[in-house]
Amino acid sequence: KNLEAAKDAASLEKIARFNDDIARFQELRDKMAAQAAELRESLPTMQADIDAAQAKNDEAINRVSKLQEKLDNKLEELKAVEALGDEELAETIKQQIKSLHQEIVTAKARVDFCEMELREAQDRLKRQERQVNDRERDAEKYKAHIDQFTAWRDALLDNLEKAQTAYDDACKAYEEAKAAADKATSPEITQPAETTPPAGSAQPSGTTLPTNSPTSGKDARPSSTKQANAGGKLANTGDTAPSAIALAGIAVTGLGIATAGVRRIKNSR
Structure with missing residues (x-):
């Protein structure tokens, strides 16, 4: 003015x-x-x-x-x-x-x-x-x-x-x-710090499922189907890196199915 x-x-x-x-x-x-x-x-x-x-x-x-x-x-x-x-x-x-x-x-x-x-x-x-x-x-x-x-x-x-x-x-x-x-109120831009895993921690490693030998007859397909279902259930979880407990459970299930199949073959003979 x-x-x-x-x-x-x-x-x-x-x-x-x-x-x-x-x-x-x-x-x-x-x-x-x-x-x-x-x-x-x-x-x-x-x-x-x-x-x-x-x-x-x-x-x-x-x-x-x-x-x-x-x-x-x-x-x-x-x-x-x-x-x-x-x-x-x-x-x-x-x-x-x-x-x-x-x-x-x-x-x-x-x-x-x-x-x-x-x-x-x-x-x-x-x-x-x-x-x-x-x-x-x-x-x-x-x-x-x-x-x-x-x-x-x-x-x-x-x-x-x-x-x-x-x-x-x-x-x-x-x-x-x-x-x-403006300088006092503007947030400072910081670079994210890299995360280093603690020393001595074990990285989960992939577990190899036991490979079943091919069998003939009717009992071979159910075993494969159950394994596929088990694999499907695992796939439905959406996890790309399954935990060690889940892999161990799958392995036990597969072993039980294989044992039952052997017993049925022996009894049929």
């Missing part, structure tokens, strides 16, 4: 989806990283623009300061001339003061313009830096997604590998246990 669950969790379709997601996140990460690098390349130029705008602004401010200083001097000079009562010179100084006022207004406007350019350059740099930071954060975010999905995929594959190894080990252990059990 563990192996089947691991195979289902790490099926080819699911692993393929993980790989597709990882590839998609990798593509987005590469895109964000490329954009961040491109935006970062323009940061030095923007900083140079800020430095130039700052220099212009400083120059405009210095001009205003100089014009203001000149104006202050003319105002002091006008006071001195008016104190002397030189109206013509005083009128000339007044025209100069008026011109200085106009120049100062123009210089201050220049300062305002330079300050505006400086702020715009600074804002452009800040926006560019924010875009760089945003792209880099996006790249890091997609990198985190890549790492997470890769870890999930690798965990499923590792779990599948462990389940497969455990299954293989279990199968191997089962086969070894089964082989050991």
Whole structure:
């Protein structure tokens, strides 16, 4: 069950989806990283623009300061001339003061313009830096997604590998246990031992029946018939090796029959 669950969790379709997601996140990460690098390349130029705008602004401010200083001097000079009562010179100084006022207004406007350019350059740099930071954060975010999905995929594959190894080990252990059990329960095949007759025992030997001499007349046939019957009874026992007692009995019977036959012959004579 563990192996089947691991195979289902790490099926080819699911692993393929993980790989597709990882590839998609990798593509987005590469895109964000490329954009961040491109935006970062323009940061030095923007900083140079800020430095130039700052220099212009400083120059405009210095001009205003100089014009203001000149104006202050003319105002002091006008006071001195008016104190002397030189109206013509005083009128000339007044025209100069008026011109200085106009120049100062123009210089201050220049300062305002330079300050505006400086702020715009600074804002452009800040926006560019924010875009760089945003792209880099996006790249890091997609990198985190890549790492997470890769870890999930690798965990499923590792779990599948462990389940497969455990299954293989279990199968191997089962086969070894089964082989050991079969060996323990199977009967051992032994060769039957040869039976040696005990020393000194006598093997039964065949007994030779006495051979009756052929006789003539009627008495010869009954004797042969009785012997045949006796032989038939022995044959009916089914023994292929008759015992010594049975053979002795047959011999005695045959001897009695032969003696009776001789007596009958003598009496008939």
